[in-house]
Amino acid sequence: MAVPVVREFTLPDLGEGLTGAEVVRWMVEVGEVIAVDQPVVEVETAKAVVEVPCPYGGVVTARYGEVGQEVPVGAPLVTVAVAPAPGDAPAAEPAVERPLVGYGVAEARRAGRRRVLPGVTPASASAVPVASAVVVEPAAAPAPVAAPAVVAVISPLVRRIAREHGLDLAEVAGSGPDGLVTRRDVERAIGASAAPEPVAVPRGTDPDGELVPLRGLRRAVAEKLTRSHREIPAATCWVDADATELMALRAQVNQVPGPKVSVLALLARICLAGLERFPELNASVEGESVRRYRAVHLGFAAQGPRGLLVPVVRDARRLGTERLSEELARLTGAAREGTLAPAELTGGTFTLNNYGVFGVDGSTPLLNHPEAAMLGVGRIAPKPWVHQGELAVRQVTQLSFTFDHRVCDGGTAGGFLRFVADCVERPGTLLRVL
Numbered sequence: 001m002a003v004p005v006v007r008e009f010t011l012p013d014l015g016e017g018l019t020g021a022e023v024v025r026w027m028v029e030v031g032e033v034i035a036v037d038q039p040v041v042e043v044e045t046a047k048a049v050v051e052v053p054c055p056y057g058g059v060v061t062a063r064y065g066e067v068g069q070e071v072p073v074g075a076p077l078v079t080v081a082v083a084p085a086p087g088d089a090p091a092a093e094p095a096v097e098r099p100l101v102g103y104g105v106a107e108a109r110r111a112g113r114r115r116v117l118p119g120v121t122p123a124s125a126s127a128v129p130v131a132s133a134v135v136v137e138p139a140a141a142p143a144p145v146a147a148p149a150v151v152a153v154i155s156p157l158v159r160r161i162a163r164e165h166g167l168d169l170a171e172v173a174g175s176g177p178d179g180l181v182t183r184r185d186v187e188r189a190i191g192a193s194a195a196p197e198p199v200a201v202p203r204g205t206d207p208d209g210e211l212v213p214l215r216g217l218r219r220a221v222a223e224k225l226t227r228s229h230r231e232i233p234a235a236t237c238w239v240d241a242d243a244t245e246l247m248a249l250r251a252q253v254n255q256v257p258g259p260k261v262s263v264l265a266l267l268a269r270i271c272l273a274g275l276e277r278f279p280e281l282n283a284s285v286e287g288e289s290v291r292r293y294r295a296v297h298l299g300f301a302a303q304g305p306r307g308l309l310v311p312v313v314r315d316a317r318r319l320g321t322e323r324l325s326e327e328l329a330r331l332t333g334a335a336r337e338g339t340l341a342p343a344e345l346t347g348g349t350f351t352l353n354n355y356g357v358f359g360v361d362g363s364t365p366l367l368n369h370p371e372a373a374m375l376g377v378g379r380i381a382p383k384p385w386v387h388q389g390e391l392a393v394r395q396v397t398q399l400s401f402t403f404d405h406r407v408c409d410g411g412t413a414g415g416f417l418r419f420v421a422d423c424v425e426r427p428g429t430l431l432r433v434l
Contacts, residue, residue: 004081007056011071014045014052014342020072021045022216023065025160028078032060040078042160043071044216048342049160049306058082070215158183158337165190183305183337217306228369232285236364237413238400241421242387243380247395249427258322263380264300264354265325270423271352271375272296272317273430278416282349283407284370290407299348299368300328301355302335309335310368312348356380362398372404373413375420397424 011021021043028040039051040060059081065071158181162169165186172189174181214222228234246266254260275282275296283292298316302309311331316324334340351368356379363376378398385394401417423430 004058004083006061006079007058007082008076008079009040009054009056010074010076011043011052013073014043014048014050020070020075021050022070023067024049025067025163026063027051028060028063030060030063034058034060034080041065045342048340048345049338050342052077054078054080056080056082158186161190162186217309221307224369225366228366232367232369233405234367234402235405235410235413236400236402237410237417238362238376238398239417239421240396240398241424242385242394243397243424244395246424246427247380253321259326261321261325262328264328264352265321266427267354267375267377267424268298268300268313268316268324268328268352269321270420270427270430271298271350273423274375274416274419275350276317277419278408278412280408280412281373281403281416283372284349285372285404285406286370290372293349295349297347297349299351299371300331301351301353302332303357304335304340305338309340309345310348310351311335311340311344312346314347350374353377356397362400364400365402367402367404372407373416374402375417376400376402399424 014021022045023041024044025042026040027042028034028038034040034054034057036057037053037055038057040054041063042049042051054077057080060078061081062079064076064078071077159169161167161183162172167186167190169181169186172181172185173179175185176182247263250261250263250266280290280292282296283290285291295315296317298313299310300313302311311334313319313324313327313331319327331340331344334344348368349371351371351374353363353365353374353376355363355365356377359379361378361381363378365374365376367374376399378400380395380397382393383396384391385396386392387394399417399421401413401420403413
C-alpha cells in the first residue's frame with residue numbers, strides 16, 4: 001500500500017497589505033477526509049470575514065491556531081495526508097499549491113466522505129504519524145442517499161449569527177433574490193429586535209468596565225486613522241447649498257422606467273465632474289512627491305455589521321449615472337451583509353462621505369489615508385432660505401471638504417467645493433462638463 005504524503009497548507013495572502021487573520025471558526029476536524037478546495041476555516045481579516053479553502057484533498061492530520069488567535073500570512077493552517085496517485089514514485093516532489101477557489105463567498109459544498117480516525121480528537125493540534133495512523137482507503141460505492149437541502153446563504157456573517165442562536169437556516173424563508181437568506185431574515189427569525197434582558201453585574205467585577213481588545217477591522221481602522229491624523233496636515237472648508245433642484249432632478253430621472261437613481265449616485269457624479277476640473281485632488285503623497293492618479297477609484301463610507309467600511313467603485317468615471325447607482329447599491333448591500341471581498345475595500349483614490357444618513361448636518365472627518373481629499377455631505381432637510389430675493393423653505397444641505405494641505409492650497413480646495421455646491425444648486429450645469 002502506498003504511503004500518503006503530508007502536505008502543509010499555509011494561510012494565503014487574502015488581500016492587499018494584510019499580514020494575518022484571526023481564526024473565527026474551524027470547519028473541519030483532525031482525522032476528517034476533505035475534498036480539494038473544501039473550506040477548512042473561517043477567518044476574519046482587517047477587511048472581511050472569509051472562508052479559506054484548502055487546495056489538497058485527503059485526511060486532515062493537524063490544524064494550527066485556536067479560535068480567536070491571529071495566524072500570520074504564510075503560517076501553517078492545516079496539514080493533509082494526500083494519497084499518491086497510482087504509479088507515483090514514493091518520494092515525489094511536493095506539489096505546488098493551486099490558487100484558491102472562491103474564498104469569501106460560500107458556494108455549494110463538494111460532497112465528501114468524512115472519517116474520523118480512532119483516538120484522534122478534534123482539539124488535537126499535533127501532526128498524526130502518517131505511516132501508522134493515516135490510511136486513505138479507496139472509496140466504496142456509496143449507498144443512494146437523499147440529497148441534502150441547499151440553503152441559499154452566501155454571507156458568513158449570516159451563518160455565524162444563525163449558528164450562535166441555534167437557528168436552522170433550512171427553516172428560514174429567504175427574502176432576497178432567488179430565496180437568498182439575508183441577515184434581516186435571520187434576525188427576524190430569532191427575534192433579534194426584542195429588547196435584551198438586563199444582565200446583572202457579578203460581584204468583584206471592575207467598576208470601571210472592561211477592556212475590549214482592538215481586533216480585526218476595528219484595529220485596522222484605529223491604525224489607519226491614527227496614521228492619517230499623524231501624517232496628513234488636513235484642513236476642512238464647508239458651505240451650505242440649496243439641494244431643492246437636485247432633488248427635483250432625481251424625481252424627474254426616476255420617472256423613466258428602469259433602475260432608480262439614488263441621491264448618492266448624483267452626488268458621486270458631481271464629485272467625478274469636479275475631479276475632472278481639479279485633477280490634482282485625485283492624488284496621494286508618497287515621500288517627497290505627489291502621485292496623481294489617472295483613474296478615479298471612488299470610495300464611499302458605508303456602515304456594516306463590523307463597523308465603518310469604505311467600499312470602492314473601480315474606475316468610476318467610466319460608468320454612466322444609472323450604472324454608477326447600481327454599483328453603489330450593490331456595494332452598500334454587500335457591506336450591510338458582511339460579504340464584501342477584500343479587493344472591494346482597497347485601492348480608493350477619493351472618498352465621498354454621506355454622513356447625512358445619520359441625521360447630522362456636518363462633520364470634519366479624518367482623511368482615508370493615503371488619499372488627499374474627501375467630500376462630506378450632511379442631511380438634506382427643509383430650512384428657511386433666501387431664494388430669488390424672498391424667504392422660502394428649501395431643501396438645504398451642508399457640504400464639507402477635507403483635503404491634504406500638502407497637495408493643494410485653499411484656492412484649489414475652495415474652487416472644487418464651490419463647483420460641487422453650484423452643481424447641487426443648479427444640476428443642469430453638469431451638462432457643460434459631462
